Amino acid sequence: MALTRRTLLTLGGGLAATTALAACGSNTGRTAAPSASPAGTPAATPSGTPDPDAGRPALSQWYHKYGEDGVEAAVKKWAAEYPGAEVNVNWVLADYEKTLAAALLTPTAPDVFEYANGPTLDMIKAGQVADLTDTIGSSRGDFTPSVLDRLTYQDKVWAVPQTVDMQLLYYRKDLLEAKNLTAPTTLEQLTHVATTLAEGGDIGGFFAGNDGGIGVLGLLLMWAAGADEMNEARTEAAFNTGDFHAGIAQFKQLFDSPGMVKSASADWSDASPFINGEAALQWGGMWDLPKVIAAHGENFGVLPFPAIGGSGRQVVPFGAFSACVSAKSANVTAAKNFVKWLWIDAEDKQVEFSDAFGTHIPAKPKLFGQAKQVAEGPGADAAKFVTDHGRSNALFWTPASGEAYSTALSNVVKNGADAATEFGAAAEKVTAELARVA
Amino acid sequence: MRPSRWGTALAYAAASLLAVFFLLPFYVIFRNAFSTQQHLIAPRWNWLPNQLDTTTLQAVLGNANYGVLNALGVSVVVAVAQTVLTVVIAMMAGYALSRWRTPASRVILGMTVFTLMVPAMVTFVPTFVMVSSLGWISTYRGLIIPVIFSAFATFLFRQQFLEFPRELEESAAIDGANTWTTFWRIVVPNAMGTVAAVGTITFIGAWNAFLWPMLIAQDPQMRTIQVVLSQFMTSQGIRYPEMFTGALIAVAPALVVFLFLQRWLVQGVARSGLK
């Protein structure tokens, strides 16, 4: 037999076969070819494949698809402007995290990529991202401390914030006034307001996503009820308290009430339901502020998420998509230099990124004044919420912990399961995760 | 034996009603593509479209950022290449497995059947890493080659060839033709029904594939139409008309191919005999 069992069925044999095939492939994903959107790049982009002897390293940079128009064109323009390397921007349309996760396992991982709230603990521990403490250097103090904290582990900084996003409660001031209601600061008030406004059927009450808010409000409910994810020492889960259960029970009341809008023409991250009158109150992203202003002018206001229960407090979440450098990159130094050039030094670009496409907060407080939308008006109110009530996900709250928590939340709120049992199971899982990553 | 009139009338009534339900989704795609967003989310369901012009179509096709035209091109190349290669490879393998009863043949048949039971997901990540190490990311090679080895197609061809009378091959052998020539000149032309059947199934599968192209085609120029379509579902600000215009564009070629070839598909399946 020409093909022996040995070559066929062993791991080594199979891989040996593939090395022959590799001779046919030269594309490792790091194309230096020009970007794919001809309509949107005013600056000159190189045509054809650049001469590899030209001296500039080639870098690939990944972004997820931003909902706002113009972002893609802007980032590609900036990438083209960078003199130190040939930067190719990949604008990922769907399932960014999964696609990136798959790519990071391979030699064709991007050199520079953004990630929500910086790299996860597992990514840092697996050595997938490079240490950027030196890159940030003395500018470390420029960034909002709470934002940078999230990106810090073992005193090293692992990513550079690009811009800060937050969520808030949009509400129709005019409708509330028409029914003599005041802006809700507690969950009970919110339930009352939502139910009252929904009477009559013209408009819905409160909308927080097509999953009833479980996804986006998850941790907020914990914080608003006065609980914390874990104890100071990070050894065990700390949210499984009676106050917390009572808080969730209150949320379930809101969920079950006629004031809750459980399904709308878009999800929470798009303010369309609030804009076109499907809901009178919506938990949405600050990025939609310009559209809301355009639609409702003076007739709306913004609020933090209401407090729940006696020991509760108002809260807004914030997070920053942050630029990471792949530790396995062939050009780590070049990549770091690019990140420094764009996200640390080029403050005009940082302001533009925050201000010109939807509303976001610059990552450096000193730039607030330059970003028109957060300098005054509802944007300024919102930025103040971050200062006064802002909270961000903990680095040690792993995706598995989040998964366990949101499963428990979904079971309790949607299906009426017993809070103590469900959150008890979730707390166990969180404690196990904390032990694993300690 | 004559079927009762009443029974036949009932059959026609049932079939008609079912046909309406089966074809309704196609109409909905059409309606949604040719309406405005407001029309679609109005409190009342409107049966008729309200924007029967090419505005949305032009917007979707013309927007280079969406990349729809480009994706259609990529999908065509991938689907056609994948179909041709899959059919040829499976046909040859199926023939081999049907005509030779050696121990090796039995082992390979076993491997083939076993593959049918393995969920595609099992091999997903390692296959992806392997393809990446080969340097095939964002290339046609990466999109096509890993998926042209279809155990299902091979199996179908084997079943078909088992039924194929050997007299034709024998007389060709007596006339001096070798196995290779006999296969291509005599066996294959007589198996065109199964070829069409397998080809249609493969083409549609290739055209509709989602997960693998999404992971492989990281370069925007290499994205297939289904991946591009998915952007509409998960991105901020989904506008239903654009989403469904994309769906209309994506489904049309598959429907056309299908309508033309379904006759062969039916015949091919009938002849393959699932024994």
Place this chain on the structure above:
Amino acid sequence: MADGSRSGTTLARSNRRWFWTFVTPFLAGLVVFVYVPLLWSLYLSFFDARNTVTPTSFVGLGNYTYLLQDRLFVDSMVTFIAFALFIVPLTFACSLALALLLQRITVLRAFFRSAFFLPTAVSYVIASMVWRMSFFHGARFGLTNTVLSSLGLDTINWLGGENSWYWLVLVSLRLWLQVGFYMILFIAGLNQIDPQLYEAAALDGASAWRRFRHVTFPLLRPTSVAVAMLLLFNAFQAFDEFYNTLNTVGGYPPYARPPLVYLYLISFGSGAQDLGIGSAGTMILTLVILVFAFFQNRLLSIGADK
């Protein structure tokens, strides 16, 4: 016989060479793109492999025991075993019913056949879009909710999860997409039954149902077995329609989670890819499929005439 009528070792060897010529491309591809990754995946399942495919920490059966104790995984397996037990006979019955229905129709038969078969050409992504956005949207503008409110009933949040209506959505979606294909298989099977057998039965005074039970169904056995097998494999490998129908910006909900979706989320999940567990899970799933296939085969072989 083409492969043995002329004796001699030369012929045997040259014949074998032809065998390999024909089978090698397929075999090579199968090995490289199915078996090597399969074995690599098996290898990974015994390691703690987070965010890496070349792990170093061996955990033996640790991943397996973890999964078998994981509430979510066990839930999803149990749900899907139930789902398979339900959807396989349902799809089988519907496809067969449609095939029989078409037999009764002579006028416009090709049209009806095309109508039922056409959905096979539609991708799961697009079909999910239609079901999720237009038919079963939870807001008032979906078709079903419009019908409900016009009848004076409350609207239903189909995909919300506080009720079990999402099963109706998913099952109807699957049926629409798949029934046509299996119908064709049954039509092929039915066409091979000699009509004279029906006439003989009718002459004996058998009613339509008895004709079906004693003539049609037994003679459909080979087709039935094939269809049942395909349906079973398909039921456990459900992914596309579930993922595209239920996935939201907030992530995939904890209900109606097919094992493959769960394992996909584990393997490629948000920044923490646990490939050891993902691989172990797919091994378990494969084993379950094999066990079911074995029993189903046994069940359907009872009474079969070899």
